[in-house]
Amino acid sequence: MTNDVITLDRITKRYADFTLDLTMHVPKDTITALIGVNGSGKTTTFRIILGLAKPDTGNGTLLGADVTRLPNAVKRDVGAVLADTSFDAVFTGDDVIRQMKALYPNFNVPLCRTLLERFALPTDKKMEEFSTGMTAKFKTVIAMGHEPDVLILDEPTAGLDIVARGELLDLLRAYMETPGHSILISSHNSKDIESLCDDFYFIDRGRIRLHETIDRLRDEYAVLILTDEQAAAMDRSHVLASARRHGVIHALTDERRYYEENMPGIQMARGDIDELITIMTAGEPLRERNQP
Amino acid sequence: MKGLMARDMIAMGKNRVFLVVMLALCLFYTFSDMYVTGVMLMPMLFSTVCGNMVRNDLSAPIRRTLFTLPFSRREYAGEKYLVSIVPACVLAVMLQMVSAVVHRQSITQSGMIAACAVLLTVLTVSVELPVTIIFRDRVQIARVCILAVVFALAAIAVSLDMGTDGLFAIITSAPAWALYGIGALLGAVALAVSVMVSLRALRTAQL
Known part of the structure; x- marks a missing residue:
């Protein structure tokens, strides 16, 4: 039985000017990074893992379930933050919490409110009035609110100042203290990756060029x-x-x-x-x- | 599906002004001589609002957040059809009941008007939802084109045979049970085709 929370086995996805062709896996109890330049295929990879895009060939699993047919029970154990996404513009933080409570039976409202307070995020302000940094922090807090087993984070620190970034990374480290948790993260901030992650995949033009541990990167x-x-x-x-x-x-x-x-x-x-x-x-x- | 409905209720609550205006218009139409227009039009408007909610859901920044949440695309489509049709039909029936009391309409007439309103609502939703799902951000243009085609077809159909032996005469002279049956069949077929198209569009959509 595999110990991997995410597996992508010879996944391909063809677009007019780009082909994604990769194999990767994320073990349990690890933080794995997916790094690469803009347009290298990171977001497409995340979309495939989350069932938002269907691969042309290959097999992928998320918590053991086929990514093309993710059951709701698996989705309840996953928290996701994708780049350039948002909640409904007219919803306030309270509205989003109410929505999530209705969708996730185990959504931890007190934990969520505590984290929002810690990050000085108002719950009575509309999403459209949030700054880029506020939206980034809010999305990550909400993704963690139902205490998922896996976090899939596409550039969660984009737009954050250095203090907020540090706080968010501390939050992710605290999340990993619970056994059985895993994170797949992408970021353009190399310091974040090197300080947080256990290993990384480098993706370039739709292909994995390198898979290495952070320790080995540092030492060798x-x-x-x-x-x-x-x-x-x-x-x-x-x-x-x-x-x-x-x-x-x-x-x-x-x-x-x-x-x-x-x-x-x-x-x-x-x-x-x-x-x-x-x-x-x-x-x-x-x-x-x-x-x- | 419960979570999706809760979400839609929150979103509807954000349109409080619209709901109040709509209610006021409903009452105006119901108590005026244009009561038939009110009964037919208001539910269709309500359904169109639900179509706009789908458009918002499928907009680029929201759809990727939304469809990672724990519901399937099938559940999403099912909930949207439910929310678009059921409240609108209930509204149509309630408006007609009030109108029947105010204008002292016969039960036969009331039943026919309510049935027409339900049918129009179902047909509106049957077109609105799959068009919105397929065209997403370009739905406004698509909607105009489709409405133009529908109105053109309707105008041609009406103009084809207006004589005493024509289609229109046949329809108006048909017994009520036949009209109800044809309406129910038309609504069921339109809804079934619409649901199939919507499900297929959602299944193949790259979100």
Whole structure:
């Protein structure tokens, strides 16, 4: 029996100018990130998982149920926040809470109100009067209100200031303290991902290019900053991708220690998500990691 | 479905001014000489408002939030048909009852007017809901086009045979039970086709 809360197995979805083709899974008790540039397929992936879009081929499951036929019992265990979405413009926070209470029998109204108060979100103001940041916080609080087993969050911190972002991330960490909870999250903020998540999938042009743990990213990944001569002479077997930037070659490796030992004195920068996305999106892929 | 109904009640409550105006118009029509217009028109207007609620639900920012909630697309469609038809039909019958008392109408006449109002409501919803589901944000344009086609067809049908042996004469001289039967059949068929089209459109929709 799988321990995964989300599985996507060779899921494809074709549009006129874009094809999504991916395999990924989110284990229980983990926070998994889906990262990539705009238009890479993150939101489409979320829509498929939540049953909002039907894949052309492949199989997907959410809490064991087929994503194309999600029963209401499964939906009651999932909390979702999608980018560029909102509640009814004329509804107030109180109206949304009443709506959610009617739809989720176990919706925790006191918890929800406590969280809204903590984030200074009014419940008597219409949704159309909320700022971008207020809407983002509100959606996440409401998604957590029925205490779901899985949270699926598409850019939940978009538009938030640094203080609000920190508070929201603390909320997600507190949510994960309960055993059996899982989160699939996307964000353009690499610090959020690196401080919150256990692992990540990098998606580029509809395909998973890399799946890695945050710990390994931190410990083993590095960006080698090379001259043309160094790049020509080096052993490229542990280079994932490279790109020319500011007149030099930036090469992404997942074997930092190898190059520290074999190319002493080489200029090296820490491998982080921003560099990873930049190099793998713009550069030439030399080796794909963890491809199915 | 209970949750969806609760949501619709909240949304209706936001249109309090509209509901008050509609109630006032209902009373005006009912007590005036245009009582038939009132009985026919008000329920149709109410159903159109429900169609607008569907349009709002299927708008880009709301539909993705809405359809992650714990109900199926089938339940959504079912609830929308229920909410669009049942209250409107109840309103039609109640208005006609009041009108019958005020204008001292016969039971036969009252029954026929109420039945026509129910049929018109069902036909309105049968067109409104699938058109809104299919066309979503472009429904206003689609609605105008469809109404133009419907009115053109109706005008052609009426103009075809207005003589003493014509279709219109046949209809008016038919016994009441036949008219009720034809109306019920027409309403049932229109509703069934409408529900099938709506369900298929929702099932295949990329939200």
